[in-house]
Amino acid sequence: MMNVTKRVSGTQDTAGEPLAAVLRKRGLRTTPQRILIEDALHSIGRHATADEVRAAVAERLPNCTTPTVYATLELLVELGRARKVQVGHGPARFDPRTDNHAHFLCTECGAIEDVPLPDSDRPAALALAAASSAGHEPHSAELVIEGRCARCRRERGRSAKGPVTASRRRRRPLR
Incomplete structure (x- = not known):
């Protein structure tokens, strides 16, 4: 399944520079909330929802509001410092990895994992x-591979039991 996602024009990868420098170049304010939200996204270590980032930030900045977290995550995407991953009907997740890679979505537990691609630009380019060629003006492409993750295969054996529906899906922390 190929998801094409719109990215804000002018998006560039700025992951190698400190956030404060990138914000300054854009004429934006450097705030403790913005710095902490980016740090939290990286420290969570998986594809986090805005609510998960908010919970991580609340430990150090309890007055940081949910709208601030959402707006900052969207800004990080615009600045090329995070990727927004929208698969299925669940909430958007934010990936601190900005290099080209695919995502694997487990249809049993809902986990999202990064999948390196040997020629990572080729699937997106295609x-x-x-x-x-169909007359559209695409901005970016996201490759999402669906199936059963290694953990679910081990736990449920190799028998093909088919995908678990959302009502039967067990929940575990997403990576």
Whole structure:
């Protein structure tokens, strides 16, 4: 399944620079909330929802509001410092990895994992070319691979039991 996601024009990868420097170049204020939200996204160590980032930030900055977290995460995406991953009908997740890679979505537990691709630009380039040839103006492409993750395969054995529906899906922390 190929998801094409719109990215804000002018997006560039700024992950190598300190956030304060990037914000200053853009004429934006450097706030403790913005710095802490980016730090929390990286420290969570998986594809986090805005609510999960908010919970992590609340430990150190309890007055940081949920709208501030959402706005800052969207800003980090615009600045090329995070990727927004929207799979299925669940909440958007934010990935601190900004390099080209695919995502694996477990259809049993809902885990999202990064999958390195040997030629990481090729799948996205093919999807973008296909969308362009159909008359669209694509901004980016996201490759999402669906199936059963290694953990679920071990826990449930190798028998094919089919995907678990949302009502039967067990929950574990997403990576």
